[in-house]
Amino acid sequence: MEWLEAQGVTGFGRPTDKLSIFEADAGQRGVIALQAIAEGEQLVRLPLRLALTDHPGDEESNQLVYEGAPWSVRLAAKLLREASKQDASPWFPFIQALPASVDTPLDFEWEVLQQVEDPFMGQALDAAGWLTQDAYPRLDPSAIGNASREEFEWAHQVVLSRTFGSAGEDGGVGVRFLMPILDMLNHGGDQTPLLLSDPPMAQDDVRWNLVSPDANDESTWEIVLTANKAVEANDEVLLSYGERSNDEFFGAYGFVPPRNPHEEMVLFGDIIEALEWHHHFYPPPNAKEERVDTAAKYEAVLDTIKEQEEGDLSKVPASIKTEAFLQDRKRIRIGAADNLDGRLHAAYEGLARIEGRGMDHAFWAIMLRCMELLSERSPILTDLTILADPARNPEPHEQAYWTTILQYYTNAIRWFDSSPFKAEIDDLLSRRPKVEKPEVPSAESLPWSSQLSLVVTFRTYKKMIAWDTIIALAAELNQVPLAPSQQS
Numbered sequence: 001m002e003w004l005e006a007q008g009v010t011g012f013g014r015p016t017d018k019l020s021i022f023e024a025d026a027g028q029r030g031v032i033a034l035q036a037i038a039e040g041e042q043l044v045r046l047p048l049r050l051a052l053t054d055h056p057g058d059e060e061s062n063q064l065v066y067e068g069a070p071w072s073v074r075l076a077a078k079l080l081r082e083a084s085k086q087d088a089s090p091w092f093p094f095i096q097a098l099p100a101s102v103d104t105p106l107d108f109e110w111e112v113l114q115q116v117e118d119p120f121m122g123q124a125l126d127a128a129g130w131l132t133q134d135a136y137p138r139l140d141p142s143a144i145g146n147a148s149r150e151e152f153e154w155a156h157q158v159v160l161s162r163t164f165g166s167a168g169e170d171g172g173v174g175v176r177f178l179m180p181i182l183d184m185l186n187h188g189g190d191q192t193p194l195l196l197s198d199p200p201m202a203q204d205d206v207r208w209n210l211v212s213p214d215a216n217d218e219s220t221w222e223i224v225l226t227a228n229k230a231v232e233a234n235d236e237v238l239l240s241y242g243e244r245s246n247d248e249f250f251g252a253y254g255f256v257p258p259r260n261p262h263e264e265m266v267l268f269g270d271i272i273e274a275l276e277w278h279h280h281f282y283p284p285p286n287a288k289e290e291r292v293d294t295a296a297k298y299e300a301v302l303d304t305i306k307e308q309e310e311g312d313l314s315k316v317p318a319s320i321k322t323e324a325f326l327q328d329r330k331r332i333r334i335g336a337a338d339n340l341d342g343r344l345h346a347a348y349e350g351l352a353r354i355e356g357r358g359m360d361h362a363f364w365a366i367m368l369r370c371m372e373l374l375s376e377r378s379p380i381l382t383d384l385t386i387l388a389d390p391a392r393n394p395e396p397h398e399q400a401y402w403t404t405i406l407q408y409y410t411n412a413i414r415w416f417d418s419s420p421f422k423a424e425i426d427d428l429l430s431r432r433p434k435v436e437k438p439e440v441p442s443a444e445s446l447p448w449s450s451q452l453s454l455v456v457t458f459r460t461y462k463k464m465i466a467w468d469t470i471i472a473l474a475a476e477l478n479q480v481p482l483a484p485s486q487q488s
């Protein structure tokens with residue numbers, strides 16, 4: 001605290017200030033209001049020079065770190081260089097306050113990670129693990145203060161779970177930085193009351209802004225923390241880490257926010273995979289059609305989508321268009337609240353038009369894909385039963401939530417099973433080629449742990465998204481009288 005005061009930080013940690021750090025049982029820390037706070041109150045001022053930064057123009061990093069290293073590797077290397085200087089580093093008190101370990105899925109047990117069930121999350125975790133493995137031997141010891149592999153892994157996880165980014169001039173990310181105090185705030189984002197498609201409420205209490213009274217004099221720049229709403233004394237103060245899907249919160253930060261309306265599920269790796277899948281399940285209605293004619297139809301649809309993609313991409317700031325971003329953007333997702341990827345809908349509608357199928361075909365096809373993905377995972381009702389089990393989930397609010405949700409999806413699935421869609425979908429799914437898969441033990445048979453609880457929660461939200469899409473599309477197709485009631 002003395003260090004913060006000496007650095008010119010105001011509004012934090014002294015007995016008269018309104019905010020302070022608290023530590024929970026498991027060693028997790030957060031920020032608490034010591035007194036009532038009014039909406040709009042400016043709470044903390046942090047001089048920008050306190051930030052440990054990385055940006056493409058950082059000469060020291062450009063010299064020491066290998067070319068093409070991702071920002072997270074560069075910032076982790078910088079953190080380790082400062083750590084190695086011990087108390088000769090101006091950031092030493094900050095570095096000492098960083099968590100000794102960061103519990104993210106990168107360190108989870110193998111049996112637990114096998115329960116994730118989402119192949120795209122699995123790939124993302126493999127890629128994140130590989131990035132650390134690949135980076136360490138490529139870094140000269142002088143770039144990382146002679147850190148060991150374990151120390152580098154720690155620094156990389158610290159960076160992934162605690163970095164903030166300023167807005168860049170082109171609308172992308174400008175400078176990425178680690179900032180004392182700001183990094184003690186836990187996430188409170190948008191949250192829905194029950195289903196992911198329900199209207200959300202924002203849970204964050206504060207926001208940060210970069211203020212630059214004199215644009216030419218960086219020594220005057222500050223990060224200012226301001227209250228978004230009134231906060232009562234003794235309440236935890238939360239900051240939104242942004243509108244992200246659970247993949248990012250789970251993969252980089254090691255938690256799953258409750259009822260996140262920005263949750264998504266990947267249906268296909270890219271639009272080509274989506275078209276190949278379509279061709280398998282919905283071969284051309286005219287059996288005599290030549291292969292070349294079919295190929296031409298698919299190519300016409302693909303060209304239209306690619307043109308649209310290129311148009312959309314041209315509006316994206318250059319600083320955002322990293323290789324990882326472009327790869328991720330190819331993925332075809334569904335979100336909460338009937339949120340379909342426009343490319344998928346346009347592609348399937350385009351094919352329906354060319355092939356003379358009904359215009360509701362796209363909805364049928366997407367519903368089928370959701371069912372297929374669900375059929376490859378453990379049943380949602382089993383997961384919900386686990387999460388609603390008081391022996392596994394003793395927290396009363398959570399248990400009550402999962403019990404209500406279990407009831408809702410029990411009704412929803414009963415409703416779907418008696419709908420006209422069920423037989424047709426089952427028939428289509430029975431035509432899938434059989435794929436041999438390795439046997440994975442059920443989650444129920446594994447010892448219950450906080451890691452397993454997190455993984456089961458993560459995969460359950462994915463299944464909720466898929467079921468919500470099926471229900472919304474079925475209602476849209478209007479062949480059934482009513483969507484299931486939310487009441488039990």
Ligand SMILES: C[S@@+](CC[C@H](N)C(=O)[O-])C[C@H]1O[C@@H](n2cnc3c(N)ncnc32)[C@H](O)[C@@H]1O
Nearest residue numbers: 028029099161162183184185186187253254255
């Ligand atoms: C920026 S730090 C926040 C401070 C951190 N709690 C600490 O003890 O140093 C981000 C980490 O805090 C935890 N965290 C933040 N928000 C959370 C939330 N809403 N639920 C659970 N854990 C959260 C996660 O471990 C995450 O990796």
